[in-house]
Amino acid sequence: MNQSDIFAVLDTIPAQIDSLIARGALFVINHSGGKDSQVMYLLLRGLVPAAQRVIVHADLGEVEWPGAVDHIKATTAGEPLHVCRSRRGLLQMIEERGMFPSPSQRQCTSDLKRGPIERTVRAITRERKMLDIEAWGLVVNCMGMRAEESPGRSKLTPFKRHEGNSKAGREWYDWLPIHDLTTGEVFEHIAAAGQSPHWVYAAGMSRFSCCFCIMSNKADLTTAARLNPDLYRRYVDLERSTGQVMMMPSKKHGRQTLEQITGVMVDQTVIA
Structure with a gap:
């Protein structure tokens, strides 16, 4: 460029x-x-x-x-x-x-x-x-x-x-x-420079912030759960131990846990 x-x-x-x-x-x-x-x-x-x-x-x-x-x-x-x-x-x-x-x-x-x-x-x-x-x-x-x-x-x-x-x-x-x-345009200019973006985009992520971000959509959360199952388990455990959910309630679905949003279930006891 x-x-x-x-x-x-x-x-x-x-x-x-x-x-x-x-x-x-x-x-x-x-x-x-x-x-x-x-x-x-x-x-x-x-x-x-x-x-x-x-x-x-x-x-x-x-x-x-x-x-x-x-x-x-x-x-x-x-x-x-x-x-x-x-x-x-x-x-x-x-x-x-x-x-x-x-x-x-x-x-x-x-x-x-x-x-x-x-x-x-x-x-x-x-x-x-x-x-x-x-x-x-x-x-x-x-x-x-x-x-x-x-x-x-x-x-x-x-x-x-x-x-x-x-x-x-x-x-x-x-x-x-x-x-x-x-x-x-962002992806076009990266390609024009002869470079590739970080591998997570090719793996299905649309954004690059925390692996699990409070601003993420369902598709990104689901993809992140697949790509990083151990970290996903930590977030699910935090939801269970705090009694809180990571994502804000939506008008359509209301309050949902990560497992409800992604459909990726974690069979694990809460870590005290």
């Missing part, structure tokens, strides 16, 4: 981006290992100089799809890769709270992803300051959310200054470079 291809795709690049590149800003590429992160990286690779790119991956531990970090390394150009992790995992969080995250209370995102990533980026800027890099605190935090994914994400502002993180000498911007891309 050459430079002209990049600008053909990123036809809504904020005017500030050229200025931020010229000022030496550090572009932090949030990379989950999924298709959206992968195509975002490919686009930014042709736009931002290599010395101004770093990659940050929030390791989700036991609930992450196997091979995420290996896939990131195989599809990137050797930029610094910072792997960060929450102080406690998702399953531990559910056990301690006695409930699952929900679309309105997404501790999984804040505690497992956003918090560790922001702490890592702040640490990187401190290191750059110690190295006496002139633009040590100038950050563009790049994320792969797309408008097509949900009504909530369609309303996100693609480029904005992050006031909460713009302090202590930092100037921090959040940017969604692929906000306008469709799912079809």
Whole structure:
């Protein structure tokens, strides 16, 4: 994918981006290992100089799809890769709270992803300051959310200054470079770059987040139960031990357990 291809795709690049590149800003590429992160990286690779790119991956531990970090390394150009992790995992969080995250209370995102990533980026800027890099605190935090994914994400502002993180000498911007891309375009640009997405897509998954995500549909939950039966068993046990269900009730079916949704039954006693 050459430079002209990049600008053909990123036809809504904020005017500030050229200025931020010229000022030496550090572009932090949030990379989950999924298709959206992968195509975002490919686009930014042709736009931002290599010395101004770093990659940050929030390791989700036991609930992450196997091979995420290996896939990131195989599809990137050797930029610094910072792997960060929450102080406690998702399953531990559910056990301690006695409930699952929900679309309105997404501790999984804040505690497992956003918090560790922001702490890592702040640490990187401190290191750059110690190295006496002139633009040590100038950050563009790049994320792969797309408008097509949900009504909530369609309303996100693609480029904005992050006031909460713009302090202590930092100037921090959040940017969604692929906000306008469709799912079809994402796969097309990955193929055009001579790459393939992570193996779970070919195995039947439509999304790449936690193996079992509260935002997943029935097909993805069922596929994930087939691909990762041991982890599925853990989630079913958590539903039984907490008396809660992972998925929000639907208008059509009401409250359902994972076993009811997927039809994949687990014959196992609850682990105390």
